[in-house]
Amino acid sequence: MRWLIFFASITIVCTSGQISIFDFWTDLFRPLPRNEHEGFVPDYTPEDFEEFDFIVVGAGSAGSVIANRLTEVPHWKVLLIEAGGNENFFSDIPIFAPFLSLTPMNWGYTAEPQKRACKDLRGKVCFMPRGKVLGGSSVLNFLIYQRGHPDDYNDWSRTGNEGWSYPEILPYFKKSENVRIKELRNSSYHGVGGYMDIEHSPFYTPLQNAFKKGGEELGYKWRDPNGEHVIGFSKPQATMRKGRRCSTSKAFLEPIRSRRNLKVTKFSTTMKILIDPSTKAAYGVEFMKQNVRRQVRARHEVVLSAGTIGSAQLLMVSGVGPEDHLHEMGIKSLVKLPMLAASPVSAGAYMAGRGPLTLPGGSTGLAFIRTKVSNDLSTTRPDIELVMGAGSLAGDLLGILRSLLGVTDKWYWQMYGSLPMEARQRTFSLNPVLIRPRSIGRLMLRSASYEDHPKIQPNYFDDPNDLKAMGWAVFTGSH
Ligand SMILES: Cc1cc2nc3c(=O)[nH]c(=O)nc-3n(C[C@H](O)[C@H](O)[C@H](O)COP(=O)(O)OP(=O)(O)OC[C@H]3O[C@@H](n4cnc5c(N)ncnc54)[C@H](O)[C@@H]3O)c2cc1C
CATH class of the missing domain: 1.10.1220.110 (Arc Repressor Mutant)
Known part of the structure; x- marks a missing residue:
């Protein structure tokens, strides 16, 4: 049996919830309104060996918040180092979320070939999108605030x-x-x-009512999933401001862009954390900007917020990781750490803040369910998230979504080829996401250089219960 991990979705032909191409193009070319707190954060290039109180590596979801809060203390001078640049007009449009992974705002990581997953993807590899931009993955994500x-x-x-x-x-x-x-x-x-x-999202599609009704028929309540109970059906809450993406850069950095104690260096890739071998304390970082290698020093702390892949890789290339693996890569190990199993890797209307472009990543409904396979001691904790998309892969006539997910044309035509063209456009999808996987992944270095992407081994479906839970979710979604 062949499994497609990212798009194990059921596609249902329907007659509503369509997004008009005309609306989309009209909306695209109107001028962008900006809030008075918004405006690009200025770029700063530190001197070699310049000192700061704190150095924050990575201006993503975590780094933007940390830089904001640290600079509330006026006498702390903070340097925020980010490998990417600014967001743009397209990344602000919620429904475009899936397309951003095709741009340089994505680091472009791929997983190692999988034994039990990703088999019908091009090259049999799963994409692992991660933001390389001010705001990090909060610029690429599907905006769902959960x-x-x-x-x-x-x-x-x-x-x-x-x-x-x-x-x-x-x-x-x-x-x-x-x-x-x-x-x-x-x-x-x-x-x-x-x-x-x-x-x-201010956009309403009749699909939402159907989704709500479907949930109720299955015995689920329509509720706030960030409230008292998580399990249930809802309309997705989104990190959005008047219909536009509210990334952590827009939320936490732009309003404080004139704080004099905050310096942000963009297009700057940290290559190594400088750690004193005797005290084991981090005292600075080495980074590359415009092909020049520089060092900066931290009087107090280096805060590592380079994301789940970047932080792990940076620690290892800096000498903190499983001793044997570092030795194999020619890196001097600073701390004796054993090889551990990692945790699970785990347009007009738009301008007015309305319309279909405001659907977060195209999602119009969200549900959290607990499958019969779950063995969680916490009985109120879901193991599956069901995301209802206002469109589906079936409607991907131009092949853009296929490229994005890396789905082969052969699989696409086998799956949807028999559906009439008209019907393929009138579809929605229910996408199950396994949120408590039992399979355990691993991240290893490919070389001692930060420039070489690490080997990412998610081991999808290594534990057969994960496949059972996904199967159960597909079954629930189709009844
Ligand atoms: C396609 C996609 C869809 C998602 N959808 C959702 C969703 O709908 N809801 C949700 O809650 N979550 C979603 N997520 C997950 C969520 O966005 C991430 O969990 C979160 O943004 C991670 O925050 P972070 O600070 O750990 O890392 P990131 O936000 O990724 O930040 C890391 C930052 O560090 C920078 N960096 C890395 N290495 C270096 C280096 N060496 N030097 C300098 N800078 C460096 C990166 O460029 C990046 O800006 C999604 C993620 C993706 C990729």
């Missing part, structure tokens, strides 16, 4: 991370948020007045 389940954080706390239980971190979620969804503004789970705008 916190973890409370027990995810409670588990962190139970395993020794003091201060990270859900009751302890909920105030920070609320502080960071400016929820613009009317019925949630007084909710004790949401905040008003924070940097990050959260709203529903």
Whole structure:
């Protein structure tokens, strides 16, 4: 049996929820309104050996917030280092999310060939998109604002991370948020007045009612999935401001772009963290900008927020990782760490802030379900996220979505070729996402240089329960 991991979706022919090409083109070429707090963050090139109090590596979801909060202390001088540049007009348009992975805003990582997955993808490899831009993956993502389940954080706390239980971190979620969804503004789970705008796409499709009804028929409630209960059906909450993407760069960096103690160096790739071998303390970083290698020094701390792939790779090329593997790569190991199994890798209307282009990544419905396969002790924690797309791969007549996902033409025609052309355009999709995989992946270096992409081995479906859970989700979605 052949499995396509990223698009194990069921495609359903329908007669509504279409996005008009005409609306799209008309909307595309109107001028972009900008909020008074928005405006590109200036670029700064540090001197060689310049000193800062904190150096933050990576201006993504985490790094943007950290740089913002650290520079609230006026006498702390902070350098934020980002490999990419600015967002643009297209990345602001929520429905374009899937296309951004085809641009230089994506690092372009691919997974190693898989035994049990990705087989009908070009070259039999799965793409692993990651943002390389100010705002990081919050510029590439599908905008869905979904916190973890409370027990995810409670588990962190139970395993020794003091201060990270859900009751302890909920105030920070609320502080960071400016929820613009009317019925949630007084909710004790949401905040008003924070940097990050959260709203529903203002675009309505009749599919939403069908989705709600479908959920109710299956016994699920329509609810706020960031509220008391996660399991249920909902309209996706999105990191969006008046119908445009609200990346962490737009939310947390642009409003503070004139703080004098914040310096941001763009198109700057950190090659190594400088660590004192005797104290094991990080004292700076080495980075490349415009083909010039520079060093900068941190008086207090280096904060590593280069994303799940970048941070792991940077640590290893800097001498922190499994000793044997580093030795094999010719890197001097600074700390004796064993080889551990990693955690699971785990247009007009638009200009007015409305219309189909505001659908976050094209998604119009969101559901969290718990399959019969789940063995989670927390009985309220879902293992599957179902994302309803207002379109589907079946409607990809030009092959753009196929290129994006790396799906072969052969698979496409085998799957959808028998559907009439007209019907193929009138489709929607239900995409199951396994959110608590039991298979365990691994990330290893390819070489001692940060420039060589690491070997990413997700080991999809290594644990057969993962395939069972996906199968169960497809079955639920089709009834
Ligand atoms: C296609 C896609 C869709 C997604 N959809 C959703 C969604 O709908 N909802 C959701 O909640 N999550 C979604 N996610 C996941 C979410 O966006 C990420 O989990 C989150 O943005 C990760 O934040 P981060 O700070 O860890 O890393 P990132 O945001 O990736 O930030 C890392 C930053 O570090 C920079 N960097 C890396 N290496 C270096 C270096 N050596 N030197 C300098 N800079 C460096 C990168 O360029 C990047 O800007 C999606 C992700 C993707 C890729």
